[in-house]
Amino acid sequence: MKKLRLKKTKPKPKQKNRKQPNKTARSNVGLVDYFMSMFRFNIRFKFTIGYAIQILFLVIVMAVTIYYGACQYVWRTQLSSFHNNSENLELLINTGYNYSSETIKDITDNLGLEILVYNTEFEQLYSYPGSKTEEFDLSRFDNSYQWWTGHRFPNLYKKISIENNSEATIFIVLKKMLHHQIDLFNILMPPVIILLFILYFGAVKSASKMAQRYLEPIHTMTSQVRKISAQNLSTRLDIRGTKDELKDLAHTFNQMLDGISRSYEREKQFVSDASHELRTPIAVIKGYAALVQRWGKNDPEVLNESIQAIVSEADSMQSLVESLLFIARKDRGTLKMELQDFNISDLVSEIVRDTKLIDKNHRILDDIAKNLTQYGSADKLKQAFRILVDNSIKYTPDRGIIQIDLKSSDKHNIFMICDTGIGISKEDLPHIFDRFYRADKSRTRYNEKESGGGTGLGLSIAKIIIEQHGGRVIVESEINIGTKFAVFLPKKADSFYSQQ
Numbered sequence: 001m002k003k004l005r006l007k008k009t010k011p012k013p014k015q016k017n018r019k020q021p022n023k024t025a026r027s028n029v030g031l032v033d034y035f036m037s038m039f040r041f042n043i044r045f046k047f048t049i050g051y052a053i054q055i056l057f058l059v060i061v062m063a064v065t066i067y068y069g070a071c072q073y074v075w076r077t078q079l080s081s082f083h084n085n086s087e088n089l090e091l092l093i094n095t096g097y098n099y100s101s102e103t104i105k106d107i108t109d110n111l112g113l114e115i116l117v118y119n120t121e122f123e124q125l126y127s128y129p130g131s132k133t134e135e136f137d138l139s140r141f142d143n144s145y146q147w148w149t150g151h152r153f154p155n156l157y158k159k160i161s162i163e164n165n166s167e168a169t170i171f172i173v174l175k176k177m178l179h180h181q182i183d184l185f186n187i188l189m190p191p192v193i194i195l196l197f198i199l200y201f202g203a204v205k206s207a208s209k210m211a212q213r214y215l216e217p218i219h220t221m222t223s224q225v226r227k228i229s230a231q232n233l234s235t236r237l238d239i240r241g242t243k244d245e246l247k248d249l250a251h252t253f254n255q256m257l258d259g260i261s262r263s264y265e266r267e268k269q270f271v272s273d274a275s276h277e278l279r280t281p282i283a284v285i286k287g288y289a290a291l292v293q294r295w296g297k298n299d300p301e302v303l304n305e306s307i308q309a310i311v312s313e314a315d316s317m318q319s320l321v322e323s324l325l326f327i328a329r330k331d332r333g334t335l336k337m338e339l340q341d342f343n344i345s346d347l348v349s350e351i352v353r354d355t356k357l358i359d360k361n362h363r364i365l366d367d368i369a370k371n372l373t374q375y376g377s378a379d380k381l382k383q384a385f386r387i388l389v390d391n392s393i394k395y396t397p398d399r400g401i402i403q404i405d406l407k408s409s410d411k412h413n414i415f416m417i418c419d420t421g422i423g424i425s426k427e428d429l430p431h432i433f434d435r436f437y438r439a440d441k442s443r444t445r446y447n448e449k450e451s452g453g454g455t456g457l458g459l460s461i462a463k464i465i466i467e468q469h470g471g472r473v474i475v476e477s478e479i480n481i482g483t484k485f486a487v488f489l490p491k492k493a494d495s496f497y498s499q500q
Ligand code: ADP
Pocket: 387, 391, 392, 395, 396, 419, 421, 422, 423, 424, 432, 433, 437, 438, 439, 440, 444, 453, 454, 455, 456, 457, 458, 459, 460, 483
């Protein structure tokens, strides 16, 4: 025999101190996240800072790329044009071109070159334009070379030796300074940097405004949620104009509130109904106790009657409290049942036999299939079937017929009870399984005295038991014709478990 706890409550996860994340958490989240978790920053601030850092990174990468790209472009085009021009000039010089100083000036001016002339001792003889002496050792350099003088681009040189009988007699050096390009860079850099900063701060500011606009509904929701309390569960979040995740969140929250308020109302109703049901037997007990106190000592008849009434009321109170405890256990998920295979045919036969013994006012008919096995709690299923049988007796006029059947299909054992009683109206039918629900009392208090009256909990308990077995109950009824309940119970243990 197995003892099962049908609804398991999961152990609550340990609460972590959010203000002081532990070491593992610290290693998982980055340093920035760790820092952020230490203080309370609002989402708008976090969003803006995150955005600002990303944009800054992008701007820097973009500016550096553009700058170096432009430098490379300028440098490569200038270098190749210098090589072409200087080679052409060298060709001219070496082919014995008869040049005058004016021609040289024209050519160098046009090409943006400087010209320097050295003797074989590497002393500067002539320079155009200007007469500045270059401070480097000409003998160390090959024909083409570059010399950095601390500017953005190096100066470009081309050394041409004028030879006579294979002996160098003079050196002509062509020089190109990229100062125009450097000047262009120097002029363009400050406004470009300022423009980039303006664009950057503009982007960050608009991101911050955007964040504020998008987060506005959260502020609205927060202030609306603050107003919600147990006394004011009817308030709902109202996010107009947005059709995004926040709207979904508000919608889900409203649905949750609907659920909470429904179950809160149900709980309130349950408590008030339970107190109401308990009040009557308590009043009766008090009344009889007072009777005994006054007259009971001298009148044995009064004493006897009072004691019987007190015992009977105490019994009904006990049964009510047990029903309430059963329902409460189900709600808490702590309902326990003894589960095993048992002969359901014997169980139903026993119920029929007992009913026939107790109730002589109705015709009890039965058709019970033999030797059907059911997995579950025999005690609890007997309780559920008894509730259905008692109801049929209660709500069927004397000499009415009550038919009790047990059948079996491939997967289910089917318990059916059909009576020719007063029936249930279409309006009441959807509610008869609700807690404390009783259909129109004036009509249904049929054999109430004989049956001890009802609390409106019977069918709720029967339904709980059947559903805990993975089964279902269906009901059909017609006023003044009768009522039929059919209970479908899965036979196999695995289908039983699968539905838990
Ligand atoms: P009660 O203790 O009042 O019988 P139940 O939960 O067992 O409570 O039943 C709820 C209501 O369903 C009853 O008050 C009754 O109106 C209706 N009902 C249940 N079974 C029958 C039946 N066989 N015939 C007619 N009405 C029924």
